[in-house]
Amino acid sequence: MELAPEQFKRFFPLPVTVITTVDPQGTPNAAPYSCVMPILRPLPLIALASALPRDTLRNIRSGGEFVVNVMGRPSFSAAMKCAKNYPVGVNELAQEGVATTSARKVRPPRIKEAVGWIEARLENEMIGDKYSLVVGHVVCSEMNDAYLQDGQLNELPMTLLMPYFRTGGEIYMKRDDIGVDDPSMQ
């Protein structure tokens, strides 16, 4: 089945992460981002693609820091709560009851339930007409001990981290009771 060029995301696996940032007043912001990738294996770099405009992007530019919270299956519901659009200056994590902890090296908080955290400082940005590619220098990466046993994930990565697929339609994840339409992803 040939698809329209932009439809390759129907079969391209993507992670479910939440990017946390803080605004200049120190108020946290959180948004699900799936267009996130490492830049080569040995480099401590991570890239994300952001639509324009985004509060996340504005905060990364002003504060220079962000946390990639890798959510996976256990915290997928928390990730979806962060997709709601609150006015600037509102702590959506607090509004949605998503628990946080302090990051080690940067000001934005971590989401407590995440499988792991990648703390980064803005290194570079490439701006297109409709998107921005943000490159962060990773200053701290940590796996959540809650999901580890003897230093290994206590569940298969396939089910714990659960990249999402659109399975040929607009439902991008369906497993047990989780099935979510994703109107916000272009």
Ligand SMILES: Cc1cc2nc3c(=O)[nH]c(=O)nc-3n(C[C@H](O)[C@H](O)[C@H](O)COP(=O)(O)O)c2cc1C
């Ligand atoms: C699963 C999921 C993945 C998403 N991935 C991205 C992404 O990679 N880039 C992006 O710009 N928006 C993405 N979005 C949309 C934003 O999360 C959404 O527009 C959010 O409200 C933006 O919040 P902000 O303005 O506080 O940054 C995604 C949404 C969902 C539900």
